[in-house]
Amino acid sequence: MTxxxxxxxxxxxxxxxxxxxxxxxxxxxxxxxxxxxxxADRAAAGFRALGLRSGDRVCVLMRSSTATLAVWFGLARAGLVEVPLNPASGRTLLRYLLEHSGAPVVVCDAEFLDAVRECSPGTVRTVVVHGTGAGDVDLADLLATAPEPLPPVDPTAPAVVLYTSGTTGPPKGALLSHRANVNLARHTVALMGYTPADRLYSVFPLFHSNARYCSVMAAAEAGADLVLDRTFSAGRFWDTCRAHGITAFNYQGAMTSILAKQPPRPDDADNPVRVGFGAPCPPELFADFERRFGVRLTEIYGSTEVSVVTDMPPTARRIGTAGRESVNYTVAVVDERDEPVPAGTPGEIVARPKHAGWMFDGYAGDPGATAAAWRGLWFHTGDRGVLDADGFLTFLDRMKDTIRRRGENVSSWEVERVVAEHPAVGQVAAYGLPSELSEEDVAVAVVPAAGATVDPAELVEHCRAGLTAFAVPRYVRVLDELPLTPSQRVEKYKLRADGVAPGTWDREAR
Structure with a gap:
């Protein structure tokens, strides 16, 4: 291996x-x-001129732009550790991230300068501002610095700290090396068969590993072109692909479900796209999605910490799964004692790399969380899944998303699949709410499909035909939109925090 x-x-x-x-x-x-x-040469020299030295951290609070790319690659070239932050972070979270990172320098768009000033701990000594703003340094000036000789950078050294979503506690910062980032980009290109003739498309932000390593770096590795938008629009998605000659796009979370729920058009398949990369496309939509839009989807399973654990190349497809272990990882499913379970039995997904330089190097400043995640020499994903007899992995849900109702484990994934089959439902999230009888009751939040109206009583009757009795939702909440992360994953903790919100339909009350 190179x-x-x-x-x-x-x-x-x-x-x-x-x-x-x-x-x-x-x-x-x-x-x-x-x-x-x-x-990147000029940016690297500019950051070194600020007195930063190899291994120092720099927080970046910027929306996607070419300047953001220059900052990213300039920091890497200078041997500095980039800490990209979510621009949507609230003041409490931003304050925590700036303090936890220990970064002496922050780079931000002008629109975030006030928030940075308010939230910065005493360890921040310099704020570099992109656009008009009263920062300590103007990014335009920094990017105009004359290049200079730089010290060599060790590929095994940390390149980035990517903070996880932190849905059950403070976010954890995953340390990833230069070689881990390059390895992921190269694997993506090999898996997807990208060439200089391709034109990739992504709507994900640059603080997210998908956009960074599976789009930007993958495109550069292949010598391909890239179109990177700041937002996802289901109504404009395919027209954007046509206008820019897109041949490949990345998807995550609810993207494929949202696109599939759009009203059919006679030109749906009249687009230049040949492949999609990501996960998860619901199995009941998979074949119809490929046929309707004339694309071929490649599903994978992975995380910020362990990149592409399993993949489903065109030569080994099983719809409804995330494929088999990739050439770079060994994967297993274990019980609560960390013992492997038989094929077909759900458990926690664990993985470990077959080669050096593929896995994250721990959680920044949190040796306890690192040790817990790596116990038994396996990375514990916190995800629930099942391996079949042929080694194909099916992701079920996050371990914390399993709903415990009256002694039974209810899969949020299964509930969501059944609810999504109803023609009036555009999006759905299943989650647990505290029950007066102890444990939890099943709740679903739904967004109606375009032009449709959701009748909660009718939806529950639909669920009775597809779910065991204990999994049928008690609560139905109809919303205009679900709370989503920039990677289109539902922020279920927000729904749980709302509890039985006003307007929620309660089956037992009727």
Missing amino acids: VAPSIGDWLAAAAARAAPASGALVAGETVAWRGLDAR
Whole structure:
């Protein structure tokens, strides 16, 4: 296996291979890969001029832009550790992240300067601002710094701290090395067969591993072009693909379900897209989605910490699964004692790499969480799944998303699949709410399909035909939209926190 270089060295080689005009269109701005390589040189020199030295951390609070790319790759080339933050973070969370990271420098868009000033701990000594703003340093000036010789960067050194969602407690910062990032990009290209003729499309933000390593770096590795938008619009998605000649897109969370619920158009399959990369597309939609839009989906299973654990290449497909273990990981399903369970038995998904440089290097500043996640020499994902006799993995739900009702475990995934089959339902999230009888009752929040109206009583009757009695929802809440992360995953903790909100339909009360 080829040893991965540092990100800075990798970008230089990728840019040199790429056609001169090949590059990225980010939120309407263009940059060639060769131009990005040159901007990274200037950015690296600019950050070093701030007194930063190898291993120092820099928080980045920016929306997707070509300037964000220059900051990312400039930090990597300088041997600094990037800490990309979610621009939607509230003040309490932002304060925690800035303090926890220990970063002496913050780079932000001008619109976030007030929040950064308010939330920064005493350890922050410099704020670099992109756009008009009264920061300590203007990013435009920093990016104009003359390049200078830089110290070599160890590919095994940390390149980034990516904070997890923190749905059950404070977010954890996953430390990822240069080689782990490059390895993920290269694996994505090999899995998807990307070439310089491709044009990739992503709607995910640049603080998320999907956009970073499976879109931006994958496109540069292949010498392909990239279109990166800041938001996902189901109504404009396919027209965007047509307008830009998109051949491949990334999806996550509810994206495929939302696209499938759009009213059919006679030109649905008249688009240049050939493949989609991501997970999970509901199995009941999979074949129809491919047929309707004329694309071929490649499902994977992974996480920020362990990238692509399983994948489903065109040569080994089983719809409804996330494929079999990739060439880089060993995967197992275990019980609460960490003992492997028989094929077909649900349990926790665990994984470990077959080669060095594929896994995260621990949680920043949290050795206890690191040890717990790595116990028994396996990374414990916190996800519930099942392996079949042929080694295909089916993701069921997060362990914490399993609903415990009157002594029975209810799979939120199963409830959501049945509810989603109702033609009036556009989106759904199943979750547990405290029961007066102890444990939990099953609740679902639904968003109606376009032009439809959801009748809670009718929806529950629909569920009786597809679910065991103990899994039939007690509560039905109809919403205009579900709370979603930028990667289109439902923030169920917000729904749980709402409890039995006003307007929630209660089966037992009727």
